[in-house]
Amino acid sequence: MSPQQATGSATWGxxxxxxxxxxxxxxxxxxxxxxxxxxxxIPALFG
Structure with missing residues (x-):
């Protein structure tokens, strides 16, 4: 088993x-x- 298979896929599908x-x-x-x-x-607060 490769290291990539052990940790899952590194890229998203x-x-x-x-x-x-x-x-x-x-x-x-x-x-x-x-x-x-x-x-x-906001303008109504100051108007």
Whole structure:
């Protein structure tokens, strides 16, 4: 058995990349939208 087989694959497969991208989008899109809405409301605090 090679050392790479003993520790698992060192590179990600396509399905793992898709999962990682979807996970980041799942968190990033709502966060970016919330940040955008917050920035829009900042002038009302000082106006």
């Amino acid at each position: 396509p399905l793992q990349w898709v999962g990682a991208v979807l996970a980041w989008l799942w968190v990033g899109v709502p966060f970016a939208y919330g940040l955008y809405e917050l920035v829009l409301k």
